Amino acid sequence: MKALVCRKPGKLIFEDRPAPGRPGAGWALVSISHIGICGTDYHIFEGKHPYLAYPRVMGHELSGTVTAIGEGVAIELGERVVVNPYFACGKCIACRHDKPNCCVSIEVLGVHRDGGMCEELLVPVANLYPVAGLSLVDAAAVEFLAIGAHAVRRSRLAAGRNTLVIGAGPIGLGTALFARIAGQAVTVMDVSRERLDFAEGQLGFPVIDGASLSPVDLVRERTDGDCFDLVFDATGNKASIQAAFSYVAHGGALTMVSVIKDEISFSDPEFHKREMLLIGSRNALGVDFDHVMAAMHDGAVPVAKLITHHTTLEDSPHDIARWAHQKSGLIKAVIVI
Template identity: 90%
Template sequence: MKALICRKPGELIFEDRPAPGRPGAGWALVSISHVGICGTDYHIFEGKHPYLAYPRIMGHELSGTVTAVGEGVAIARGERVVVNPYFACGKCIACRRDKPNCCVSIEVLGVHRDGGMCEELLVPAGNLYPAAGLSFVDAAAVEFLAIGAHAVRRSKLAAGVRTLVIGAGPIGLGTALFARIAGQAVTIMDMSRERLDFAEGQLGFPVIDGATVSPVDPVRERTDGDCFDLVFDATGSKASIEAAFAYVAHGGALVMVSVVKGEISFSDPEFHKREMMVIGSRNALRVDFDHVMAAMHHGAIPVAKLITHHTTLQNSPHDISRWAHQKSGLIKAVIAF
């Protein structure tokens, strides 16, 4: 089969790899249709991922068709599916508590093991979710949107709260959309005027320019001096996360959707006097994937606006290398097989 390999930072090549073969018990073979390109993929290409061994087949935002199944698999051949790319051990403390998204030994397709930028992929049947009624393009967007849906569910705050989402990239926009679906009054902050214009003009969110000298001033102005009940940081920026503590109202919560390498520091008196919560959010669960697909079926997610760039498998080496550096107008790109 044909596969796109990141052989080393900055080098993408096609290789003919052996076909995966027949699936064993509990596994299924998926013919890949579409792959969303994630920020993680760009980091792998640029050599910025801290825990990756090259060469690697990238790709974890996947849709496809089941072409063969092993013994004990209920999903049918010919079924259109979304792939959950998080492989959990099923035995650790997190898995025993029904939290496989933060499994102690988690392996993510395209990161810890070869992913879906190839023609066929063997996947545990439990990681395949039926996507009947969705286009293959929309199905490839489910995983990144599930990250935001999971973060909103983790916050556990009621409808009607005032919410700030920092970061207007794909994950931040997905978080904002599902916060709005949950009935929250959502504002988006970013330092990019282009992304703010997209969030405001295309998606209808009020925005705050994070590039201002003191973003805390417009934060207070928008909230009658109270700050936001709920703040999500989806920037992947240490400075942004540390600044976000000051945007949280007394009794509020900060949800860290993004992750940074290193340590985060904050003023304990400021944290303490707010009695605020700090919540980590990692990956997503089946319930989040199902929530995203239901929202898509109801027309609540403008997928066509979010997927701004398209390419083919043949053109993907050139386009990925270009989009890694040319971000203007780019929200989400998808490879069609």
């Protein structure tokens, strides 16, 4: 089969690989249809991902069709599915507490093990969710939207709160959309005027220009001096994450959606006087995938506006390398098999 392999940072190879073979008990073979290109994939290409060994077949935002099944599999041949790319051990403390998304031994497709930028993939049937009427191109957006939906659910603050999402990339916009679906009053911050224009003009969010000389003054002005009850950082940028602490209201919370290699620091007195919560959010759970698909069915997620670019598997080495550095007009790109 054909596969896209990142041999090392900066080197993508389109090559032939052996087909996966027949699925064993509890597994299914999926013919991959569409692959969303994630910030994680760009980070892998650029050598910035903290959990990766090369070479690697990237790709974890996946939709496809079941073409073969192993014993004991309760799914039909021909079923169109979304792939949950998080493979958990089922035994560790996180799994025992129903948090397989942060399993001690988690293996994420396209990160810890080879992913779906290929023609076929073996997947445990427990990681497959029927698309239930969604198109396969829309289904490829479910996983990245589930990251935001999970972060919102992790935040645990009530509806009606003033919420700031920092970062108007796909994960940030997904977080903003699901915060709004949860009834929060959402503002989006970014340093890119183009992305702010998209968030405001296409998605209807009020925005704050993070490239201004004093964004914290804009935050205070927008909130009558209170700052935001809930702040999400989805930038993957150390300086942004550290600055986000100052945007949180007293009694509020900061949820860190992105992951970086660096250590971060913050003022302990400022943290304590706010009695603020600092929340990590990693991956997503099945309930988040279900929530996203239900919201998409209800028309609450404008997927067609979010998917701005398409490519093929054959053209993806060139396009991924280009889009890693040229992001003008790009929100979400999808590989079509």
